[in-house]
Amino acid sequence: MSQRPHVVEFRDVSHTFNRGTPREFTAIRDLSFHIEDIPARGEFIAMLGPSGCGKSTVLNLIAGFRGFVPPTRGEVLVFGKPLTGPGPDRGMVFQKYSSFPHLTVLQNVMFGLDLLKEPARTRAERVDLAMEWIRKVGLEDHALKYPRQLSGGQQQRVALARSLVLHPRIILMDEPFSALDEPTRLDMQRLLVDLWHEVEATVFLVTHSIAEAVYLGDRIWIFTPAPGRLAVQIEKEPPRARGTDPLEAQESAEFKKDVQLVAREFTRVTT
Amino acid sequence: MAGKVGSLFQIRQPLPGLVGLGLGLIFLTMVLGAWWGMTRGPVEERVISSVILPSPQEIAESLPDLITRRQLFENIQVSLIRVLKGWGMALLLVIPLGLVMGAFGPVRAFFEPLNVIAGYLPLITIIPVTFAWFSGESQKLAFLTMACFFFMLPLVIAAIENVEEIFLNTAQTLGARRHDLLMRVLFPMALPEIYSAARLAFGIGWTWIIVAESLLADAGIGFIFMSSYRFEKPHMYWTALIILLIGFAADQLLGWLGRRLFPYRHL
Ligand SMILES: Nc1ncnc2c1ncn2[C@@H]1O[C@H](COP(=O)(O)OP(=O)(O)OP(=O)(O)O)[C@@H](O)[C@H]1O
Ligand SMILES: [Mg+2]
Numbered sequence: 001m002s003q004r005p006h007v008v009e010f011r012d013v014s015h016t017f018n019r020g021t022p023r024e025f026t027a028i029r030d031l032s033f034h035i036e037d038i039p040a041r042g043e044f045i046a047m048l049g050p051s052g053c054g055k056s057t058v059l060n061l062i063a064g065f066r067g068f069v070p071p072t073r074g075e076v077l078v079f080g081k082p083l084t085g086p087g088p089d090r091g092m093v094f095q096k097y098s099s100f101p102h103l104t105v106l107q108n109v110m111f112g113l114d115l116l117k118e119p120a121r122t123r124a125e126r127v128d129l130a131m132e133w134i135r136k137v138g139l140e141d142h143a144l145k146y147p148r149q150l151s152g153g154q155q156q157r158v159a160l161a162r163s164l165v166l167h168p169r170i171i172l173m174d175e176p177f178s179a180l181d182e183p184t185r186l187d188m189q190r191l192l193v194d195l196w197h198e199v200e201a202t203v204f205l206v207t208h209s210i211a212e213a214v215y216l217g218d219r220i221w222i223f224t225p226a227p228g229r230l231a232v233q234i235e236k237e238p239p240r241a242r243g244t245d246p247l248e249a250q251e252s253a254e255f256k257k258d259v260q261l262v263a264r265e266f267t268r269v270t271t
Numbered sequence: 272m273a274g275k276v277g278s279l280f281q282i283r284q285p286l287p288g289l290v291g292l293g294l295g296l297i298f299l300t301m302v303l304g305a306w307w308g309m310t311r312g313p314v315e316e317r318v319i320s321s322v323i324l325p326s327p328q329e330i331a332e333s334l335p336d337l338i339t340r341r342q343l344f345e346n347i348q349v350s351l352i353r354v355l356k357g358w359g360m361a362l363l364l365v366i367p368l369g370l371v372m373g374a375f376g377p378v379r380a381f382f383e384p385l386n387v388i389a390g391y392l393p394l395i396t397i398i399p400v401t402f403a404w405f406s407g408e409s410q411k412l413a414f415l416t417m418a419c420f421f422f423m424l425p426l427v428i429a430a431i432e433n434v435e436e437i438f439l440n441t442a443q444t445l446g447a448r449r450h451d452l453l454m455r456v457l458f459p460m461a462l463p464e465i466y467s468a469a470r471l472a473f474g475i476g477w478t479w480i481i482v483a484e485s486l487l488a489d490a491g492i493g494f495i496f497m498s499s500y501r502f503e504k505p506h507m508y509w510t511a512l513i514i515l516l517i518g519f520a521a522d523q524l525l526g527w528l529g530r531r532l533f534p535y536r537h538l
Contacts, residue, residue: 087446091444
């Protein structure tokens with residue numbers, strides 16, 4: 001039986017910024033984990049940890065951005081292969097709004113489609129596909145607007161559509177909703193869950209909200225203060241998986257108990 | 272009333288448009304009034320001699336002569352075409368060079384001496400150098416090209432460097448390769464700033480063509496300006512005013528065009 005390669009695997013990964021200078025700083029140390037590839041089903045990994053513990057560093061390592069390839073020590077494997085750089089198989093949604101300011105919503109969503117060689121699509125097909133995703137994120141009335149004309153929540157919808165239209169196998173989300181107000185944040189959670197069913201990717205979601213982690217995460221990871229280590233891993237079927245609405249879920253006693261449990265673990269790990 | 276005036280002097284208080292325009296016009300009227308007052312009456316009774324400062328009327332009356340005998344419009348055209356050629360040539364050189372210098376370390380390091388010249392060599396020193404190397408029209412063109420080029424080079428590099436890393440990272444997660452990063456991210460995102468630099472460079476070019484034509488030329492508005500200094504004072508004032516107005520109009524035009532080219536900056 002041939003073993004399917006892991007979606008993501010960290011082997012004793014350490015990452016140090018400004019190595020060999022007085023500002024040298026080790027953000028994560030000896031981090032190992034792997035995410036198994038379960039056919040036709042992705043996983044939702046919610047990452048919690050104190051500020052500065054290296055959560056963004058982990059996402060940047062998976063994304064393979066400049067300065068993160070290769071890691072200072074250890075190996076980062078994606079689908080069994082060492083990373084060489086960023087690519088469209090790993091979508092990213094940042095906390096900071098990152099829509100291209102000189103492109104309309106439609107052009108932003110088409111950015112990746114235009115670069116794609118396979119499958120070959122005509123321009124009309126690309127427009128249709130982009131519009132389909134713009135509709136899915138509820139921005140059909142804003143397709144021809146520029147990012148500046150959109151609210152924060154709408155900009156994050158653009159970022160989602162732009163990334164998901166490419167059907168990435170891995171989606172990296174770095175506090176994507178933390179600049180949004182609570183109702184908008186819940187809206188975005190609903191949207192994310194809906195869309196996620198379509199793409200079935202593995203999602204790494206960094207969040208500061210324990211409730212968000214409990215609602216979304218198949219696994220909840222809690223990191224220690226820097227240098228970050230993976231201290232706790234909680235596996236539990238999240239309310240999301242049962243199709244419960246986030247607002248409704250928050251009301252239930254079980255949810256409140258889970259939030260308390262995670263909060264206690266968080267405090268234990270970080271103090 | 273006093274309270275209203277006082278409130279206009281709050282720090283950073285925006286002015287109603289007409290008030291701003293009106294204040295500028297008041298200043299202009301005062302200057303013109305003072306000029307008229309000091310140059311009025313028969314020539315020998317004036318506060319300021321007409322050899323030093325002609326009266327507004329004398330200057331106005333000199334216009335037909337300036338247009339016909341001194342061929343004002345033909346000379347304006349000569350100067351404008353010189354600037355457009357030099358400026359255009361500079362744009363063709365400086366935009367691609369600035370783009371690759373802003374993007375690639377080795378290119379930046381290789382051409383860094385140009386950047387040092389741009390930063391520290393006074394433009395005026397280029398004039399005699401171009402006199403030595405070129406003659407006639409090509410000297411004007413070379414000088415203007417160099418003036419605009421050196422003015423713009425650091426600005427174009429900075430525009431490229433100022434594009435935030437997050438956009439390069441995002442583009443790569445969407446499948447962008449090096450060439451796409453250059454042509455679909457760095458260049459278009461820096462373009463509004465490059466355009467602003469080009470707009471300023473046009474003003475620089477227009478200023479320096481006047482200097483260059485004043486020093487050595489047989490045509491152009493700068494040539495009329497300098498050659499009327501001795502015997503045709505009214506023409507000197509006219510040309511100064513025209514030089515100013517053309518510079519101002521060109522800048523306004525480029526500003527207007529910029530708002531149309533980059534609408535997303537002004538939403
Ligand atoms: N480019 C860099 N150069 C130097 N130090 C860095 C760099 N990026 C991050 N760090 C440091 O590494 C540590 C981990 O950073 P990281 O951004 O991964 O933290 P984080 O867990 O995402 O924090 P937050 O919750 O505040 O976003 C921090 O202490 C940060 O100061
Ligand atoms: Mg972070």
